[in-house]
Amino acid sequence: MITEKHGTIAAKIARKGDSIIERMVDDTGQDAVTHYFVRAVIAELNMSDVSLSLETGRTHQIRVHMQFLGHPLIGDTLYGGTTERIDRQALHSETLVFPHPMTDEQMTFSAPLPDDMKSLLFK
Template sequence: MKQIITEKEHGMLLKEYAQRLGISKRMLADIKFGGGDLLANGEHVTVRYVLQKGDELLIQFPPEKVSESLLPEDIPLDILFEDDHVLVVNKQPYLSSIPSREHPAGSLANGLIHYYQKTGCQATVHLVSRLDRDTSGVMLVAKHGFAHSLLSGLQKKGYVKRQYRAVVHGLICEESGTIDAPIGRKTSSIIERAVIPDGQKAVTHFRVNSRIGRLTDVSLDLETGRTHQIRVHMSHIGHPLCGDTLYGGNRDFIKRQALHSEKLTFIHPLTKEEMAFQAPVPHDIKQLWES
């Protein structure tokens, strides 16, 4: 991670500057003893180095260890953006985010490890957002643990926002609305979730785009990120997603749940720049609008 020291940081100890960036004492210890490095203008320095205006500071985090169970696989990746800290991908449907008991290989994580090894990135996989296997669209990935830590904090503060597109069964009468209903694990299943009184707070905002025959095309914004949140909430109000057999939909029109992560906006953890990305809706969902 490269930083150019400005007048504002002139005279500051490197240790203090690093902590202002969000690098904890533990992370600094890992850099010192775990194979990382601190360089100012190409020279090795310690945390006691006094920063000078114009210094080019390079903070190198230790190489990350990849789990032996996460094998690299040459899976095509649709990369929308990449720098040294973050990566934004457009995930295709029928691709798991991470390996699971049902799908132990062929996940996005396996593809990322292969890509990292091919490009010389010594990192493991840090998914900031996840999508269900059948859900397509934009996902945010951190390329090192520090970026992941910062993005997780930004996410909790609402600075990582996602907008989804879905087609649901039935005609929604309202033009827009908010579903504020707690979600928890269904006692009879290790997979299925449900709206339950003692569940975690979950809030989904929806807006109707169009009504097509017996279906409704909606855009959805999430305030929270509970497992299966959109699927559970839309089923809860009587409009399950097309193709979502787990939550009351059927596959008469599409062979997967008709859900797509269409837009992603976030504050870059290092540059503090606001970033926005969009992934086109796949053909199998678009054809529902024309049915």
């Protein structure tokens, strides 16, 4: 569970060994910056509801940076999470914002929290 209210993770990400899938924090990797804000701490379940914002878009960036902090995503077995509470990564993109490729107009898309993740937070 993350208790520090907010912060920035600036840690380079590289492939892990010969793996085509797994990544790790490594000084030889590419720059990666993730900002986080803890929305809620659920101490009795040893978990936090965290909002993340990316400056870069590296493969598995959120998953690797959360593992680097010592707080892997629930359900993310590749990076140290457990599947006790959910059978998939507890990762949801609530809002995506990016410039339209032709008009440069800001595009914003939102999606509600899925039911299985709601049940994690609001038992």
